[in-house]
Amino acid sequence: MAREHIEFIQSADVEQKSWAVDGLWEEHLTRILSFDTETGGSTELVEWRHNEEKDSGYFNCDVEIFVLSGELQIGKFCLGPYTYGFIPAGVCLEPWTVQEKTTALWMPEGRPTFVKSSEDRPGANRQVYIPCMSSESIPWSSTITPGFPTGAMRKNLRQGPPEGSSVWLLGCLPQFATKFVEYHPLYEEHFVLQGSITTDAGKLTPGCYFWRPGLNPHGPTYTENGYFAFVRGGNPHLLYYA
Secondary structure, X not given: OOEOOEEEEEHHHOOOEEEEEEOOEEEEEEEEEEEEOOOEOEEEEEEXXXXXXXXXXXXXXXXXXXXXXXXXXXOOEEEOOOXXXXXXXXXXXXXXXXXXXXXXXXXXXXXXXXXXXXXXXXXXXXXXXXXXXXXXXXOOEEOOOOOOOOOEEEEEEEEOOOOOEEEEXXXXXXXXXXXXXXXXXXXXXXEEEEEOEEEOOEEEOOOEEEEEOOOOOEOOEEOOXXXXXXXXXXXXXXXXXX
């Protein structure tokens, strides 16, 4: 990955620009939170400005979506607030419907284009397709990062291949703290949904975002009232103390 280290930004402070996907959407809005200059991949906060319906088809690259507000309908699947979808390259989607004012984290692996079609592209990996995963239906489980302090739990959204990406929601109890500087071999990014957490870089509140490359030291951390965040990180997401 060739993304700039971002530690950290408030998404509301990022300039909102017009947003379009070739072959699919036009004239909507985005805030680009991070961008990969090599692959064209990105993490963006998008907003659909009006109701829109689109035909079936597929993307040329993997795309992840996490809805924050509003509703996005893909065939029979309804993605409402805090619902996640993973769309592998070439997997054909049923017709789309998006409500006005829907906002979502939009995370393509490359520069996305959409091809109208009624069937999968040859070689598409439909087995890993996650059309709709509501986080409310996922039970909390213990963190799987070795050495992570108690007081935090996670909801697993997707487990990627080794050296790939995994996606989860992280929840921390009030007064949760890490007392050491730590780092991970692979990258890590957070988007704060609720609560706040104080780090060596400052206090992250709802809407704040960071993207850290691997081997970047950070911490200690502390949350007074609790912390809830959308997280993507390298797989496996190992932790070491510096």
